[in-house]
Amino acid sequence: MLVNRTTGRILDGHLRVDMAAQNGDVVPVDYVELTEAEERLVLATFDPIGNMAGIDTDALAELTDGLNVGPDLADLLGSLLPDGDDDDDERAQPLRTIELAPMDRVFVLITVPLNDWADVGPILDQLALNENITIQNSVK
Amino acid sequence: MVAHKMLDNDHISTKIALRVLAITRLGEPRTVRVLDAYHGHGKLWTSTIAELPDGWDVKVLGIDKENRGAGTLRGDNLRIMGSLKLSEFDLIDLDAYGWPCEQLRLCATHAPKTPVLTTRIHLPIGPMPLPVVRDLGLDFVHIDAYPLLSNHADLLWEAWLHHLGYTEATGARFQSGMAKRYELLTR
Numbered sequence: 001m002l003v004n005r006t007t008g009r010i011l012d013g014h015l016r017v018d019m020a021a022q023n024g025d026v027v028p029v030d031y032v033e034l035t036e037a038e039e040r041l042v043l044a045t046f047d048p049i050g051n052m053a054g055i056d057t058d059a060l061a062e063l064t065d066g067l068n069v070g071p072d073l074a075d076l077l078g079s080l081l082p083d084g085d086d087d088d089d090e091r092a093q094p095l096r097t098i099e100l101a102p103m104d105r106v107f108v109l110i111t112v113p114l115n116d117w118a119d120v121g122p123i124l125d126q127l128a129l130n131e132n133i134t135i136q137n138s139v140k
Numbered sequence: 141m142v143a144h145k146m147l148d149n150d151h152i153s154t155k156i157a158l159r160v161l162a163i164t165r166l167g168e169p170r171t172v173r174v175l176d177a178y179h180g181h182g183k184l185w186t187s188t189i190a191e192l193p194d195g196w197d198v199k200v201l202g203i204d205k206e207n208r209g210a211g212t213l214r215g216d217n218l219r220i221m222g223s224l225k226l227s228e229f230d231l232i233d234l235d236a237y238g239w240p241c242e243q244l245r246l247c248a249t250h251a252p253k254t255p256v257l258t259t260r261i262h263l264p265i266g267p268m269p270l271p272v273v274r275d276l277g278l279d280f281v282h283i284d285a286y287p288l289l290s291n292h293a294d295l296l297w298e299a300w301l302h303h304l305g306y307t308e309a310t311g312a313r314f315q316s317g318m319a320k321r322y323e324l325l326t327r
Contacts, residue, residue: 094312095158095310095311095312096311096312097308097309098298098310099307099308100298100301100306100307100308100309101298101299102299102302102303103295103296103299103302103303104299105292107289107292136288136291
């Protein structure tokens with residue numbers, strides 16, 4: 001299981017802990033040190049990615065409410081929530097035509113050790129000032 | 141918890157309107173042949189035909205993985221499509237539940253001039269189909285990175301359609317948990 005040392009909360013492995021408690025088993029623990037804001041972000045994203053199952057939208061909204069995240073991550077989290085109710089969803093929409101074009105972007109995946117984040121974070125912040133560059137899912 | 145419906149015919153008004161447009165764009169009213177690769181019970185095309193202007197005679201060849209009775213081919217649509225002369229059809233319908241990648245690639249390769257109707261459904265933070273990311277040169281080493289592309293699913297879908305040779309997409313997009321696109325692809 002995964003525990004946030006700062007708050008003492010379990011971030012992942014709740015079911016395994018419950019089962020271990022019933023059976024008297026020992027569970028291996030990984031500790032992380034996250035602020036409360038970072039913890040909420042982790043809790044908001046862990047389950048949907050891991051399970052690809054249904055989403056408790058109320059709980060997700062509560063977790064992400066007031067959370068200071070970048071615009072792209074906000075969009076990503078927002079995409080988990082239904083827009084309007086089902087009645088709106090069933091209405092016919094006007095058809096529109098778009099011209100298809102080739103890919104005009106490059107996607108770059110950067111993995112940074114947390115210990116080096118203090119050096120790299122400001123560089124990404126500078127890059128993000130360019131309106132054509134999107135920084136997605138960075139940890140701050 | 142929110143239960144995401146996966147109905148055979150969500151947004152049926154939009155889908156029928158798109159199919160009526162697809163048929164009427166084929167020119168003067170006449171007999172036309174449609175390949176419906178995700179036929180189901182055929183409700184969508186039955187409803188579409190009822191809405192068409194006079195003069196159109198639509199012959200639908202359906203494919204479905206379930207036994208749907210006379211007039212519908214039962215089996216894997218990819219294998220059946222691979223054995224058909226796709227260019228003989230006036231219109232091909234890929235009303236899929238996810239990304240109809242390999243089916244659309246077959247259409248683009250063997251019937252490039254034939255308009256194609258597509259339904260593309262994408263789950264939030266769902267994985268991107270490997271054929272799409274690889275065709276676009278996004279073959280990351282780390283498979284875990286693919287969900288990160290999910291936020292750009294529409295951009296990648298449109299770029300991939302262009303990669304297949306389609307130049308225009310007419311349709312509608314719905315976002316309600318899942319992102320659904322209903323389109324008519326032409327070149």
